[in-house]
Amino acid sequence: MKRKARFDELETMVKAAELYYISGLNQGEIAKILGVSRQKAFRLIKKARELGLVEIKIRRPAEADQALAQKIKEKYSLEDVVVARVYSEVPENVVKAIAQAGADYIKGKLVPYISVGVAYGRTLYEVIRYLPRLELPGVKVVQMMGAYGGVKWKTLAIELLKSLADKLGGEAIYLFAPAFAGNSAIREAFLKEVGVRETLRMAEEVDVALVGIGGIRSETSLLIETGDLEEEEIRELTEKGAVGGICGNFFDIRGCLLDVSFNARRISVRLERLKEGNRKVIAIAGGKEKKEAILGALRGQWITTLVTDEATGRWLLEH
Incomplete structure (x- = not known):
């Protein structure tokens, strides 16, 4: 002991x-x-x-969570898994710990002349804060989903994309459209715009996609918190067994994508297209409130790499 x-x-x-x-x-x-x-x-x-733990570089004792990461990787047939040690159960601190681990991981995976897809989310915002300047030539950073909610959220989405592009030394490709159009006809009008259509095509063909995994409650989904979905649409998600979503694509606990009414007005990448293209989809998500959402994403094989926390990782091994 x-x-x-x-x-x-x-x-x-x-x-x-x-x-x-x-x-x-x-x-x-x-x-x-x-x-x-x-x-x-x-x-x-x-x-x-x-104690001599700090020299020119920091010496870390044996990483206790590597074995756990390997087991999750094998169970869910993932390309890679990173399990972050979390020293506080406060949700905000869990997010920060996962974000730091995510930043440490992706900085070693990004190389010159690749395209990186990203959508706005709390965890991804923190990841970019921790990411050092890499200055990679020829990198394109592509917005994968239209902007959320009101002016505040639209501004933050643009700032996130710009911040990531600046840190990578790359070019930001913006998707000038809402996450959800007012109705299907308005969505079709947006999709007729060459710029919107071309950005979505680029987003579905990125080399690496950095995504969060949202739940179906406001505290676990920035998308729902911003009010883009109507009350009856949120009820529809619950009735159809939704547990989570990626870029507005919602799925159940088995990982099956759900046919919901608001898909007709969603402007974002389609997860099935990312899977068809064998893209690297790195999900950075954790916390007890998102366990089922992460499980659904894993069962549906919508992601190729997972960065999460130790408690969530152990729960995933049991399910």
Whole structure:
């Protein structure tokens, strides 16, 4: 028991040092992620240096979650799995921990002259915050879904795309359309625009898609929180057994895409097209509120890589 406590203490020290020296976060931000006080965060960083855990690079004790990641990878036939250690059960802190792990993962997967698809979401917003500047020539960053809700959300969607393109040193390709048109006729009018049609084509042909996985409640789905779906449409999702969605494509616990009425006004990539093209779809999602949504995405084989937290990972192994 003492050995485990000692190992956990070392892990926490190393995490604090990584966040400070590699991610460049301040002690207040580190304290929030680890769920400790600022003073505790300072002491962890200081002790990490004293114990020789910090040199030119940070030395991490054996990664306890690699075995768990491998089991999930094998069970769900994924290309890759990353399991982030989470030091606090507060949802915001879980998101930040997963986002940091996601940023660390994707920075090693992105190369010059590729296309990267992205849609707006809370977790992806955090991922881009942690991502360092890579300056990759010839990269295109493509918006995969129209903008959400009102002016605030539309602005944030544009800022997210621009921020990612800036960090990669690439070009941002915007989808100038709403996530959901007022009705099917308006959607068809948008799709007749060459710019919209061409951006959607590019989005469905990206080399790598970075996605979140949303639930069907406002606290787990930014799409629903922004009010783009009517009350009767949300009820329809519940009645048809929806557990989650990716870029507005909703599915049930088996991973089957749902034929819902608002599909007729959705302006986004189609998951089946991404699958047909064997695209790399990296999902960064976790937290107990999203477990079933992630499970549905895995069963439907809508993603190729998963970045999640330890508790969610263990739950996925049991289902």
